[in-house]
Amino acid sequence: MFLAILSVYPLGLQAQGIDDVISSLKSINHFDATVDYSVLMSLQDDVDYTLHLKSWNAPADTLAPCDYLIEWKVATPDGESTGFSAYYDGNVYNFRGDKLLEYHYDSNKSLFQARGMGAASLPGVQRRAQFSELLPQFIAEQLDEIKNNPDYRYIIHTDTVINGTNRTAIDGTMTMSGQVMKEFLYVFDKAGMPVMVNMENNPGALAEQSITATYAYSPDTAAHERINEDILRRIYPEIFDRYRESNFAIENLPGQRLPGFALPTTTGERYSRMLGDKFRCPTVIVMLDANGAFSSPTVSAVKSAVDSLPFNSDIIWAFSGNNVDDIEAIVPQIRVGEHLLMSAKPLARDCGVTSYPSIIVCRADGTVADIVLGYNNDLSSVVIQKVADAAK
Numbered sequence: 001m002f003l004a005i006l007s008v009y010p011l012g013l014q015a016q017g018i019d020d021v022i023s024s025l026k027s028i029n030h031f032d033a034t035v036d037y038s039v040l041m042s043l044q045d046d047v048d049y050t051l052h053l054k055s056w057n058a059p060a061d062t063l064a065p066c067d068y069l070i071e072w073k074v075a076t077p078d079g080e081s082t083g084f085s086a087y088y089d090g091n092v093y094n095f096r097g098d099k100l101l102e103y104h105y106d107s108n109k110s111l112f113q114a115r116g117m118g119a120a121s122l123p124g125v126q127r128r129a130q131f132s133e134l135l136p137q138f139i140a141e142q143l144d145e146i147k148n149n150p151d152y153r154y155i156i157h158t159d160t161v162i163n164g165t166n167r168t169a170i171d172g173t174m175t176m177s178g179q180v181m182k183e184f185l186y187v188f189d190k191a192g193m194p195v196m197v198n199m200e201n202n203p204g205a206l207a208e209q210s211i212t213a214t215y216a217y218s219p220d221t222a223a224h225e226r227i228n229e230d231i232l233r234r235i236y237p238e239i240f241d242r243y244r245e246s247n248f249a250i251e252n253l254p255g256q257r258l259p260g261f262a263l264p265t266t267t268g269e270r271y272s273r274m275l276g277d278k279f280r281c282p283t284v285i286v287m288l289d290a291n292g293a294f295s296s297p298t299v300s301a302v303k304s305a306v307d308s309l310p311f312n313s314d315i316i317w318a319f320s321g322n323n324v325d326d327i328e329a330i331v332p333q334i335r336v337g338e339h340l341l342m343s344a345k346p347l348a349r350d351c352g353v354t355s356y357p358s359i360i361v362c363r364a365d366g367t368v369a370d371i372v373l374g375y376n377n378d379l380s381s382v383v384i385q386k387v388a389d390a391a392k
Contacts, residue, residue: 018154019147025140026137027057029057032218036048041210051072070085112124134197168189183200198211229249241348253368257275258285263344279363282314285318291326294356308380317340319340359371370386370390
């Protein structure tokens with residue numbers, strides 16, 4: 001019995017030690033680090049990224065262990081390339097090159113589910129963002145896999161010295177069919193924060209790849225509020241203005257309060273309203289591009305619709321551009337209850353408008369009743385019905 005206990009006792013220590021590391025990683029509420037990330041490849045040029053990683057623990061989220069914002073930049077022959085990935089509460093945003101991709105659980109649940117079985121399975125979009133594996137909550141999941149998968153062998157060093165500093169380190173291998181497929185090393189400081197991650201993929205093979213991520217923490221880092229779409233639009237206004245293609249945001253606008261805005265008129269004045277401000281009557285906000293093919297017929301249809309209503313309804317013409325001549329060629333004069341605004345891209349961004357024309361029908365209390373996307377031959381009748389419903 002003594003020999004049996006002696007033979008398993010070291011394994012118990014190993015499990016206890018890795019469990020402590022996993023628990024510590026899972027308990028990090030807010031994470032903020034800069035990471036030097038280098039990839040050395042035998043068949044391709046080396047690549048060096050600079051990353052800024054942020055995560056917020058999300059224990060109640062069944063799709064991912066944390067909300068996150070990952071920013072990256074890398075030098076290329078054509079200059080510096082940048083991008084970001086973000087996730088929160090079933091919403092994924094990914095910007096790379098000149099395209100902003102977004103995925104929303106409420107619109108397509110299947111994209112957030114894993115596909116396939118075993119090692120060949122493809123995780124949901126929220127779990128396969130580039131560099132997400134470096135976030136502490138995701139590292140905790142990797143260590144859980146290492147602890148429980150017989151393909152892995154590991155050793156934990158709970159009190160070792162690396163570069164003259166006391167650290168906790170976990171190193172080991174993943175072996176399949178008798179061949180070492182991966183060598184790994186995770187290093188943590190005494191507070192349980194990641195310090196370094198090193199992966200050797202296909203060691204000794206022609207396609208060998210070495211990845212090293214080195215973490216740095218700023219003592220002045222303040223705890224930022226958790227991300228949401230409003231915060232992302234505020235951080236990346238140009239990206240959302242120029243590259244957003246999805247209609248998800250505007251399609252979810254009904255029932256919400258119209259965002260506040262302050263925009264110039266074509267006569268040099270300014271029209272302003274705060275979030276929560278009321279209108280004097282049901283109001284139609286028409287988002288237009290002066291160079292759009294359907295701008296003029298849209299204006300005619302909306303004017304005809306409002307003229308046919310048995311009650312007052314105001315119109316705000318909001319043009320994305322700022323060429324007064326082009327705008328006034330489409331709306332040559334305004335009537336009582338109409339406002340002609342320009343430079344409306346910030347309002348379009350805040351409402352999630354990605355194409356023109358887009359029409360937002362608001363109740364008198366300032367909430368959005370409905371939307372109309374694009375132009376069609378029945379637009380006047382559609383606007384009449386939606387404004388009448390908004391007045392009820």
